[in-house]
Amino acid sequence: MPENTTEVKTIAVIGAGQMGEGIAQVAAVSRFSVIVYDVSSDALRRCQESHKKRITKLSEKPPEKGGIPPADVEPVLARIKYVHNLSPVGGADVAIEAVVENFDLKKKIFHELAHTLTGRQILATNTSSIGITSIAASVGAAAERVVGMHFFNPVPVMKLVEVIKGIQTSQETVERTIALAKALGKTPIPANDRAGFISNRVLMPMINEGFYAWMEGVAEPRNIDEIMKLGCNFPMGPLELADFIGLDTCVNIMDVMADGLNDDRYRACPLLKQLVAAGRMGKKTGRGVYEYPKA
Numbered sequence: 001m002p003e004n005t006t007e008v009k010t011i012a013v014i015g016a017g018q019m020g021e022g023i024a025q026v027a028a029v030s031r032f033s034v035i036v037y038d039v040s041s042d043a044l045r046r047c048q049e050s051h052k053k054r055i056t057k058l059s060e061k062p063p064e065k066g067g068i069p070p071a072d073v074e075p076v077l078a079r080i081k082y083v084h085n086l087s088p089v090g091g092a093d094v095a096i097e098a099v100v101e102n103f104d105l106k107k108k109i110f111h112e113l114a115h116t117l118t119g120r121q122i123l124a125t126n127t128s129s130i131g132i133t134s135i136a137a138s139v140g141a142a143a144e145r146v147v148g149m150h151f152f153n154p155v156p157v158m159k160l161v162e163v164i165k166g167i168q169t170s171q172e173t174v175e176r177t178i179a180l181a182k183a184l185g186k187t188p189i190p191a192n193d194r195a196g197f198i199s200n201r202v203l204m205p206m207i208n209e210g211f212y213a214w215m216e217g218v219a220e221p222r223n224i225d226e227i228m229k230l231g232c233n234f235p236m237g238p239l240e241l242a243d244f245i246g247l248d249t250c251v252n253i254m255d256v257m258a259d260g261l262n263d264d265r266y267r268a269c270p271l272l273k274q275l276v277a278a279g280r281m282g283k284k285t286g287r288g289v290y291e292y293p294k295a
């Protein structure tokens with residue numbers, strides 16, 4: 001585990017969904033105290049149950065694969081607090097927001113965070129496409145502390161953190177964010193604030209093209225995915241990956257890119273939008289491109 005050479009002791013994770021859960025796990029394993037905040041008690045309960053399972057399972061893995069000694073399981077779990085009001089978050093050194101991709105919700109949360117964390121604390125967002133500059137614009141003078149910290153799913157496995165500098169973000173905030181990402185065992189790579197940043201600007205057109213190829217009957221979904229896995233050495237094909245990310249999330253990201261980059265080439269494929277309209281959101285709903293029977 002990397003040594004924590006930052007001044008950060010406590011990380012607040014805002015949102016107990018899939019990404020928030022993963023970020024909180026990585027932070028607790030990296031010896032940070034963690035406060036997970038969500039307005040939904042159900043979401044907090046699910047997050048806590050999942051942490052118990054996943055962190056206990058880490059004790060079965062060797063250290064080089066992210067494993068921890070069995071004796072560390074309880075201390076790691078004890079470092080995570082679950083709260084549904086914002087006041088305990090005031091004790092954190094950093095907040096990482098990981099709620100759904102909704103600009104109005106993020107603006108509201110950042111407004112509250114700026115009033116709760118009034119010192120030098122970093123106010124990071126895990127947004128996958130929404131402009132950091134626009135989010136920062138909602139917090140007045142605290143805008144220089146707002147930064148993008150884009151993690152990848154599954155967070156405990158994926159090495160990258162894309163660090164995004166908005167127009168108002170100070171260089172000091174970027175440097176402290178890079179140090180924090182390293183202390184979390186991740187590889188931070190900077191990008192500037194354009195819709196989709198780098199990761200989704202390159203990934204989403206590939207996923208979209210997979211849907212167009214399917215829609216045009218070039219090949220069946222399984223064959224599209226196998227071709228990209230075996231031919232390009234991807235761990236998942238584009239359609240399987242879209243199911244993993246969530247088809248609705250893919251459409252949202254593409255809408256943000258098409259609007260933000262003023263270019264219709266980023267618009268989501270009609271078939272992809274149709275599956276979302278049919279409620280087939282991917283793995284999380286049990287059906288997307290493929291079916292996922294409950295285990």
Ligand code: CAA
Nearest residue numbers: 061065128151152153154155156157158200235236241245
């Ligand atoms: N949480 C923690 N660990 C997990 C996990 C999860 N949700 N899912 C899988 N893992 C771990 C497993 O425990 C396993 O660890 P060991 O090798 O130490 O046993 C390892 O990952 C491999 O898992 P599996 O053997 O079960 O399955 P796999 O070999 O098929 O790998 C995968 C699964 C890691 C998800 C792999 O398929 C993969 O890397 N897929 C691509 C993922 C990807 O591209 N993510 C980015 C999506 S884009 C995004 O997140 C950002 C955005 O803005 C949209």
